[in-house]
Amino acid sequence: MSWRALRAQTAEEVRMTLEQGERLLVTFVIPILGLVLFSSVPIVSTGTAHRVDFFAPGVLGLAVISTAMVNLGISTGFERGWGVLKRLGATPLRSSTLLAAKVLAVLAVEVVQVLVIGAIAAGLGWRPHGSAWLAAGAGLLATAAFAGIGFLLAGTLRAEVTLALANGLYVVMLGISGIMFPLAKLGGFAAFARLLPSAALTDVLHPALSGGAGVPVEGWLVLAAWAVAAPVLAAATFRFE
Amino acid sequence: MPAIEVEALRVSFGSVVAVADVSFEADAGEVVALIGPNGAGKTTTVETLEGYRRPTSGTVRVLGLDPVADHRALVGRIGVMLQGGGAYPVMGPERAIRLFASYYEDPRDPADLIELAGLGAVASTPAKRLSGGERQRLALALALVGRPRVAFLDEPTAGVDPAGRVVVREIVASLRDEGVCVLLTTHELAEAERVADRVVIVDPGRVVASGRPAELVTAARDVRFAAPAGIEVDALGTRLGAPVAEIAPGEYRVDTPATPAVVAALTAWLAERDLPLADLRAGRQSLEDAFLRLTAEGHAEGAGGR
Numbered sequence: 001m002s003w004r005a006l007r008a009q010t011a012e013e014v015r016m017t018l019e020q021g022e023r024l025l026v027t028f029v030i031p032i033l034g035l036v037l038f039s040s041v042p043i044v045s046t047g048t049a050h051r052v053d054f055f056a057p058g059v060l061g062l063a064v065i066s067t068a069m070v071n072l073g074i075s076t077g078f079e080r081g082w083g084v085l086k087r088l089g090a091t092p093l094r095s096s097t098l099l100a101a102k103v104l105a106v107l108a109v110e111v112v113q114v115l116v117i118g119a120i121a122a123g124l125g126w127r128p129h130g131s132a133w134l135a136a137g138a139g140l141l142a143t144a145a146f147a148g149i150g151f152l153l154a155g156t157l158r159a160e161v162t163l164a165l166a167n168g169l170y171v172v173m174l175g176i177s178g179i180m181f182p183l184a185k186l187g188g189f190a191a192f193a194r195l196l197p198s199a200a201l202t203d204v205l206h207p208a209l210s211g212g213a214g215v216p217v218e219g220w221l222v223l224a225a226w227a228v229a230a231p232v233l234a235a236a237t238f239r240f241e
Numbered sequence: 242m243p244a245i246e247v248e249a250l251r252v253s254f255g256s257v258v259a260v261a262d263v264s265f266e267a268d269a270g271e272v273v274a275l276i277g278p279n280g281a282g283k284t285t286t287v288e289t290l291e292g293y294r295r296p297t298s299g300t301v302r303v304l305g306l307d308p309v310a311d312h313r314a315l316v317g318r319i320g321v322m323l324q325g326g327g328a329y330p331v332m333g334p335e336r337a338i339r340l341f342a343s344y345y346e347d348p349r350d351p352a353d354l355i356e357l358a359g360l361g362a363v364a365s366t367p368a369k370r371l372s373g374g375e376r377q378r379l380a381l382a383l384a385l386v387g388r389p390r391v392a393f394l395d396e397p398t399a400g401v402d403p404a405g406r407v408v409v410r411e412i413v414a415s416l417r418d419e420g421v422c423v424l425l426t427t428h429e430l431a432e433a434e435r436v437a438d439r440v441v442i443v444d445p446g447r448v449v450a451s452g453r454p455a456e457l458v459t460a461a462r463d464v465r466f467a468a469p470a471g472i473e474v475d476a477l478g479t480r481l482g483a484p485v486a487e488i489a490p491g492e493y494r495v496d497t498p499a500t501p502a503v504v505a506a507l508t509a510w511l512a513e514r515d516l517p518l519a520d521l522r523a524g525r526q527s528l529e530d531a532f533l534r535l536t537a538e539g540h541a542e543g544a545g546g547r
Contacts, residue, residue: 004343005344008339008340008343009340009343012329012332012336012340016329019331020331082325082327082330083325084327084329086323086327087321087323087326087328089293090291090292090293090319090321091341091344091345092316092317092344092346092387093344094313
């Protein structure tokens with residue numbers, strides 16, 4: 001692996017994410033708007049002392065979904081559609097280096113998201129008291145799971161279909177993953193929702209960031225299963241052209 | 242060792258045969274143009290050499306290596322310009338060329354390349370906002386970043402304005418001078434005649450002729466004329482001492498080199514019968530004439546074989 005190529009490619013992947021309005025919309029604007037709006041206005045009852053205590057962990061999870069699945073999936077899908085990936089195949093840049101650059105760029109953007117969203121949540125009165133390590137571990141597993149889903153869409157479908165599906169999944173996951181309201185309110189449907197990586201992520205993040213009681217074993221298992229299955233499936237099906 | 246060797250190449254996708262039987266070679270310091278109509282198999286041939294396709298049968302070698310099996314050893318030594326480019330739409334030429342330079346061990350200086358490709362005025366304009374010709378020159382510049390020994394240029398002048406064509410021609414000529422083997426495709430014959438040392442005419446999926454442009458042109462010498470349909474070709478043939486054929490109603494071909502005597506005899510024969518002469522072409526043909534004749538023969542043979 002050429003370190004020079006990895007460094008340059010990672011820098012470009014980060015820059016392309018941060019310089020385009022439509023990408024910032026999904027990675028920063030929507031999560032931040034959601035956090036501020038739901039924390040300030042009593043739309044749903046959260047059962048926590050401060051409303052932000054409920055929303056901050058979920059929105060941090062949403063940030064991971066937006067970067068690892070939506071942004072990565074859509075941009076990779078269009079790069080494939082435009083022939084960029086095909087062209088890169090005729091350079092010494094290895095596909096493993098390109099993959100590493102894309103994953104490192106996702107992690108870098110996530111760090112920025114955590115800092116920005118964390119600061120805004122703190123401004124709204126959020127005082128996390130839990131394990132940053134547990135939360136980071138959940139974030140890494142979730143990044144693997146959602147990046148796997150993003151690559152799975154990008155590597156098999158037309159770019160326009162990937163765009164529609166990734167955005168559609170984002171909205172669905174936003175709705176039924178315990179981000180905007182506690183999962184328990186879904187009733188019997190909650191059991192199904194808990195099989196989604198998004199719900200599992202929120203399930204794990206809530207206790208991790210509020211020093212909550214107990215370890216959500218099911219959440220960790222579901223998240224880990226997605227973190228293995230999605231990348232494996234993506235690697236098996238990805239087509240560069 | 243030739244830089245490019247293609248031997249009895251056949252590439253089919255399912256039941257569709259894109260390339261039936263193509264063989265040719267190209268040497269270092271040589272510019273070879275694959276010419277043929279759309280769908281003739283030019284791009285498939287080039288993409289097989291670039292390692293994107295596997296031959297169904299036959300062999301291809303680039304610098305003595307197998308483009309698929311030795312992909313890793315080869316990618317640093319070839320330059321590729323795809324149809325459609327494949328550049329990042331959000332990056333301007335300078336940014337894209339710098340990024341590509343990071344992929345290669347000993348890249349060319351990005352600033353030099355931008356100047357060479359005439360992209361200085363648009364160096365930071367995103368590729369999606371460049372004109373078609375500028376985008377083509379960016380794709381060409383990206384093909385040269387790694388100092389390739391073999392350059393594959395698929396339709397390098399498609400959509401390029403006349404000034405841009407001059408730039409592309411100069412770059413191709415400078416590559417030849419540096420000892421680079423250049424394989425380009427085009428369906429524009431005038432362009433091939435200008436830039437190529439040799440042309441390989443492909444249609445449909447097979448080589449119908451190859452050689453220096455001048456050879457192909459002189460090999461196609463005959464006399465063609467237009468006159469009323471249905472003249473007595475046998476009588477005229479006897480007079481000219483060469484067979485005459487009505488290749489289309491009112492269009493005739495005399496199978497003989499165009500000497501002044503033949504032309505004089507032809508016009509005299511027509512004058513005696515008071516027949517108008519609508520068109521007369523004798524002597525050197527354009528490559529286009531040679532191409533149309535050769536590809537028409539290829540189709541006739543293909544049709545006969547079915």
